Structures are given as structure tokens and as C-alpha cells.
Amino acid sequence: MPEPVLQRAQSELLDWHGRGMSVMEMSHRGADFGSILEKTEADLRALLAMPANYRVLFLQGGGLAQNAAVPLNLLPADGVADYIDTGHWSLKSIAEARKYGQVNIAASSADADYTYIPPQSAWRISPDASYVHVTTNETIGGVEYFWIPETGDVPLVADASSHILSRPLDVSKFGVVYAGAQKNIGPAGLTVVIARDDLLGRARRECPSVLDYGVQAKAASMFNTPSTFAIYLAGLTFEWLAAQGGLAAIERANVAKASALYAEIDRGGLYRNPVRPSDRSRMNVPFFLTDERLNEPFLAGAAQRGLMQLKGHRAVGGMRASIYNAMPIEGVSALIDWMREFEREHG
Ligand SMILES: *Cc1c(COP(=O)(O)O)cnc(C)c1O
Numbered sequence: 001m002p003e004p005v006l007q008r009a010q011s012e013l014l015d016w017h018g019r020g021m022s023v024m025e026m027s028h029r030g031a032d033f034g035s036i037l038e039k040t041e042a043d044l045r046a047l048l049a050m051p052a053n054y055r056v057l058f059l060q061g062g063g064l065a066q067n068a069a070v071p072l073n074l075l076p077a078d079g080v081a082d083y084i085d086t087g088h089w090s091l092k093s094i095a096e097a098r099k100y101g102q103v104n105i106a107a108s109s110a111d112a113d114y115t116y117i118p119p120q121s122a123w124r125i126s127p128d129a130s131y132v133h134v135t136t137n138e139t140i141g142g143v144e145y146f147w148i149p150e151t152g153d154v155p156l157v158a159d160a161s162s163h164i165l166s167r168p169l170d171v172s173k174f175g176v177v178y179a180g181a182q183k184n185i186g187p188a189g190l191t192v193v194i195a196r197d198d199l200l201g202r203a204r205r206e207c208p209s210v211l212d213y214g215v216q217a218k219a220a221s222m223f224n225t226p227s228t229f230a231i232y233l234a235g236l237t238f239e240w241l242a243a244q245g246g247l248a249a250i251e252r253a254n255v256a257k258a259s260a261l262y263a264e265i266d267r268g269g270l271y272r273n274p275v276r277p278s279d280r281s282r283m284n285v286p287f288f289l290t291d292e293r294l295n296e297p298f299l300a301g302a303a304q305r306g307l308m309q310l311k312g313h314r315a316v317g318g319m320r321a322s323i324y325n326a327m328p329i330e331g332v333s334a335l336i337d338w339m340r341e342f343e344r345e346h347g
Contacts, residue, residue, distance in 0.1 A: 001187070002326040005236045023232045028225050036228075037221070040235030044192070047238060047247055050171050055200065057193040057213065058221040058231050063089075063161040063180040065211060066191060067096035070157055070176065072207035073214075074199060075101045075130045082106040082129040082154075087114035087141035088315055093133055093159060100204075106132065114141040116276040120149050131155040131175060137163035137281055139183075140313040142273070142320070144281040148173045155199060163283045164192070165241060166325055167251035175199050176213075183283070184325050186234035190227045241325070250325055257323050257332045258282040264336045270294070270343045288318035294346055295319070301342060307335050 016023050019032060026033045041056045050056070059065070070093075075081050079101055083094045085108035097103050104126045107118035125132065132151045137144045139162040148170060149156055155175025164179040171177060171194060181190035193213065201214035209215045209223055216223050244250055262280060265271045265287050273280065273287045289295055295311075298319070302310050312318040323332055 001233070002237065002240045005233065005240050008236055009233060024229045026228065028222060028228050033228055036232050036235055037226075040231055040238060043235060043238035043242060047165065047241055048169060048171055048194075050194065053197045054171055055195050055197065055213070055217045056221075057195065057216045058226050058234075059191045059193055059210070059216060060189065060227055061211070062182075062188070062191055063159055063178065064092065064096070066159070066178040066193065067093045068100070069193075069207070069211040069213070070131070070133065070178070071097045071100035072211060073203045074155065074157070074176070075204075077101060077204065079130040080104055080126050080128060082123075082125050082132040084108075084118065084123065084132070084134045084149075085110060086117055086135055086143055087138040088313070089138055089140070089159060089161075090133075090135040093135065097133070104129070109143075113274070114138065114143065115274045115279075117143055117145055117279045123149075125151070125154070129154050131157045133157045133159070135159045137161075137283055139281075139284050139322075140286070140315055140320070142275050142281040142284045142286040143279045144283070146278070155196070162324075163281070165247060165250070166254050166283055168247045181230060181234055183322075184237075186237050187230050190230035190234060192234070253329065254282045254323070254325070257327065257329055258285065260329075260336060261285050261321060261323070261332055264339055270347050271339060283322065283324055285321045285323065286312055286316060286318060287321070288312075291346075292317075294342075297346070298342055302335070302338055305334065305338055307331075307338055310335075 013022055044056060071081060081097055082104050085105050094103055106125050107123040109116050109118050132154055136158045144163060157176045158174055160177050161179040162183045165184045175196050177194040179192050181192060182188040185192060195213050200217050203212040203214060241250060265273045270290055271287045289298060299311055310319050310321060312320040321335060
């Protein structure tokens with residue numbers, strides 16, 4: 001979370017705009033929360049320059065609930081859906097979708113340990129796919145799409161949980177974009193779904209109503225009580241992003257942060273990153289020490305310097321620096337300083 005957002009939330013925590021109550025205490029159907037929801041959506045639309053024929057839904061259940069919601073909304077029981085397998089999170093999406101219908105893995109980078117994004121020329125798309133699903137940033141493997149697949153009339157669906165709002169995104173190229181809030185949007189407990197109008201109202205009978213895009217769009221995300229406080233914090237984050245200069249400006253900051261860190265990793269010292277350079281994530285930077293025995297002392301020294309949560313995911317080991325929008329360049333510089341100091345001691 002950006003620190004100014006937390007400070008603003010703190011200052012308004014007990015008394016929002018002189019109403020004598022916290023946002024947490026407001027009725028979700030009252031005018032005050034209504035104004036918060038409306039502004040939050042408008043600010044998100046403005047940041048993404050979202051076309052008018054897209055609906056924004058503020059849901060719950062995280063990215064993983066969307067792994068079920070996508071087939072339940074878009075895949076007929078006898079249909080087929082294409083998935084691009086780029087690692088941990090796409091495999092989760094695939095496993096969930098298989099509960100609801102036939103899944104075709106149209107491409108996979110498993111052959112190279114998920115260190116690249118398969119180019120579209122290598123995809124084997126089903127002629128009658130109901131949609132094509134991509135994970136546009138693989139949070140654990142650290143691979144990111146810097147191009148948008150062309151799927152013609154077949155809706156393109158993206159799990160953008162870990163890089164949404166890190167740079168401009170041409171929403172018009174997608175049928176559905178979904179993201180759990182907890183990386184670049186706000187606290188956990190909120191899921192943002194952006195869905196094209198014509199994809200609403202197609203849900204299967206067994207689709208839970210809370211996950212039904214058509215039902216939730218008609219109810220303005222209030223079929224059930226939405227995560228009001230998380231939506232409010234997301235709104236403050238959108239205001240913060242606009243004040244930074246919007247997504248083009250935050251992209252410049254993210255490029256500066258990521259290039260500094262990858263340059264240090266590639267310098268040829270103690271560290272390495274296995275991902276193809278053109279596909280390297282700007283949000284999640286995994287790196288490995290040349291000697292695994294150095295992992296523990298590296299992490300211990302990092303923690304002493306206030307550099308936290310650097311341990312890589314248990315699935316891949318090593319280190320991982322997650323440098324989301326809210327991480328200032330100073331945080332990345334402090335990590336680079338520590339990497340150099342550690343190398344002088346152990347290199
Ligand atoms: C973090 C993350 C998720 C997590 O989903 P939750 O249900 O919100 O825990 C899903 N997909 C990606 C790509 C992620 O990075």
C-alpha cells in the first residue's frame with residue numbers, strides 16, 4: 001500500500017468527511033458509500049481509459065474465485081476453453097476450469113521451466129474455443145506479457161492480479177480482465193473484474209449468483225454486501241495513482257526500478273535470473289544466489305536492513321523481490337546496496 005493512502009485512511013478512519021462515522025460503519029446502500037463506490041469506479045475507468053462498453057465489478061473471493069467464475073460465466077457445459085500455461089498461476093486457473101468443462105492447453109512454457117512466454121505463433125488454438133485465458137504476469141516465476149494476444153472474435157480473458165495498473169493496458173483487446181486487489185489495488189478481500197458488456201448474462205444455471213457477471217452488473221456489485229472498506233482503500237489508491245501522473249508515469253517508475261534490479265542481477269556476480277530478458281516481470285523479480293547455502297545469511301542480513309519478504313516462493317526457492325507500484329525506488333536501491341555488500345563479503 002502506498003504510505004500516503006494509509007495516512008489518509010488513518011486520518012479519516014473514525015470520521016469520514018464529517019459524518020461522524022467510519023466507512024466501515026456505513027450502510028453499503030447509503031448515499032455516502034454510494035458516492036465512494038461511484039468515484040472509485042470512475043477513477044479506475046479514467047486510469048485505464050476504459051471504453052464505455054465495459055462493466056467494472058467489485059467482487060470477493062480473490063483471483064481464485066474468478067478461476068471458477070470465468071468458465072461458469074463463459075463456458076457452456078459442452079464447450080472448450082483454451083488456456084496458455086505459463087506457470088504456477090495459470091496451472092491453478094487450468095485445474096479449476098477443468099471442473100466445469102473441456103480445457104485445451106494451447107501453449108505451455110513448461111518445457112523450459114516457465115522462463116518465457118510462448119509466442120502466439122506457437123499457440124494451438126481450438127477452432128471453437130469459448131475464450132482464451134492468459135495469466136499476464138506470473139507472480140512466482142516472474143514472467144510477464146509485454147504484448148497482447150490477438151484472438152479475433154474469441155474473448156481474451158486475463159488474470160492480471162499481479163500487474164494491473166503497473167502500466168497502461170488496452171482494455172478493448174480483452175473480454176474479461178480480473179485481479180485480486182492485494183498486489184496493486186488495495187488490501188485483500190476485494191476482486192476487480194472488468195467485463196465486456198456482451199459477455200454478461202451468459203452464465204450457466206449452476207453459477208453462484210455472487211459470481212454471475214450479469215447478476216452483479218445489474219446489481220451494481222451489490223447483489224450481496226461488497227467489501228466496503230477495501231473498495232474505499234482501492235479508491236484512495238486510484239487517487240494516489242492519478243496524483244503520480246497516471247499509469248504512464250507509474251510505468252516509468254516501474255521500468256526504472258526493475259531495470260536497476262535486473263542490471264544488478266545480470267552484472268555477473270553472485271546472482272542470476274533465468275527468465276528470457278524480453279519476458280521479465282517488472283513486478284516480481286526472482287533471483288538465485290550461485291550458492292544455495294548463502295540463502296539464509298542473505299535473508300538474515302536483508303531483514304536487519306529492513307528488506308523484508310524476499311524469500312522466494314517455496315515452489316521455486318531462491319529469492320523474489322516483489323516491487324509493486326507502492327514500492328519506492330529507494331526500496332530497490334537499498335536492496336541493490338545490500339546485494340553488493342553481501343557479494344563483497346561472500347563473492
Ligand atoms: C496473487 C495472485 C492470485 C491470488 O488469488 P487470490 O484468490 O486473491 O489469493 C491469483 N493470480 C495471480 C496471478 C496472483 O498473483
